[in-house]
C-alpha cells in the first residue's frame with residue numbers, strides 16, 4: 033500500500049540521500065563550552081544573563097579549525113553534520129543582523145557557521161544547522177528574566193502574547209538569514225516543542241512555507257510539532273506541512289524502529305552523545321567505546337534509521353581528544369565495512385540471535401556481535417545464499433551443511449573457522 037498524501041510523497045523525494053547516508057555528526061558548541069558543564073548550564077544553575085556575560089566577553093576559540101572537524105567527521109565515515117547555529121542560551125555562532133548576541137561581537141570576531149559550512153562542504157559532507165526555538169536571551173521570549181527553566185514558559189506566554197509575536201518575527205528572520213546567507217543547506221534541525229509551545233505557536237506553517245520556497249530540498253526534523261519520537265503528525269499517514277521530514281529520537285534507539293499508524297517506516301535519526309553531555313563537559317569521561325558506537329550505528333540501520341553522533345568542542349574550539357580517538361576507531365571499521373551501512377536498510381529477515389542484519393538489494397550483511405561456537409545459522413535462508421564473503425578482506429567463507437545441522441533444514445549455515453585442510457563436507461552450492 034502506498035501513501036498518496038503529497039506531504040509524504042515530497043518527503044520521500046527529499047529524504048532519499050538522508051536514508052542512504054545513515055551516519056552524521058552532531059556538534060553542540062557555544063558559550064557554554066567555557067563553564068564546561070554542559071549546554072543547559074545557564075538553566076540548571078539559574079545563571080542570570082548578566083552572570084553569563086563574561087563567557088561572551090571571553091569567547092575566543094583560537095584553535096577552532098573547521099577543516100579539522102570536517103576531516104574527523106569524514107574519516108569516521110560520517111556523511112553529514114549538524115552544528116548548533118543557536119542553542120537555548122540564544123548565542124549565535126553566525127553574523128546575524130538581528131542581534132548583537134553573536135560570535136562576531138566576541139573576541140572570536142568570526143562567523144563560525146560560515147567556516148563550518150564551507151569546510152564540511154569542501155570535504156564532500158552535507159551540512160545542517162540546529163536552531164533552538166527556545167531562547168533564554170531574547171527579551172520577548174517568555175523565559176526572559178525568569179531563572180530560567182523553559183518548561184514553565186507557557187504560563188508567561190499566556191500573559192503576554194504581543195511580545196511573543198516579536199520573538200517569532202526575530203526567529204523567522206534568523207531562519208531566513210541562515211537559509212539565504214550560507215548557500216545550499218541540507219538539514220534544519222529545530223529544537224524543541226513542549227506543552228502548548230508547539231506547531232502554530234511557532235507560526236510553523238508560515239515558517240515551513242518560507243523554508244520550502246527558499247530551499248525546497250532541505251529536510252527538517254519533527255520538533256516544530258513534536259519532541260523526539262513522541263507524537264506529531266509525522267506518525268500518521270497525513271502529516272501536516274510542518275510535521276518534518278524525519279523523527280528525532282534522542283538518547284534512545286527505538287526498539288522496533290519507527291513506523292506511521294499504517295505500519296510504514298518513516299525516516300528517523302537517533303541523536304546520541306559520545307559521553308553523557310551534548311555541550312562540552314570537562315568532567316564527563318563516561319565515553320562509549322568505539323565498538324558500542326559501531327553496534328549502535330548498525331542497530332539504527334537494521335531498523336531503517338540514521339545515527340547522529342554528537343561531539344562537544346571545548347572553549348578553544350577543539351573536539352575532545354577522547355572523542356577524536358573513538359571517531360578514528362569507528363572510521364577504521366567503516367573503511368572496510370561501510371558497504372553494510374551506506375544505502376542499507378532493514379533486512380527482509382528478522383534479527384538473528386547472534387547480531388543484526390542490514391541489507392542492500394540482494395546483499396544481506398550479517399553483523400556478528402558475538403563469537404560463534406560452530407557454524408553460524410542464517411535462519412530461514414536455506415537455498416537462498418549464493419555466496420558468502422567477509423566484508424573486511426573480501427575472502428569467501430563457506431556456506432555449509434555440517435553433520436550437526438541436519439535438524440535445521442530451513443537454515444543456511446556459514447562457517448568462519450574452517451581451515452583449508454579440513455575434511456569438512458564441501459561447500460553447499462545451492
Ligand code: JFZ
Pocket residue numbers: 071072223224225226259260282303310
Ligand atoms: C534538546 C536540548 O534541550 C538539548 O540541549 C540538546 O540540544 C538535545 C539534542 O535536544 O533536548 C531535549 C529536547 C526535548 C526533550 C528533552 C531533551 N523532551 O521533550 O523531553
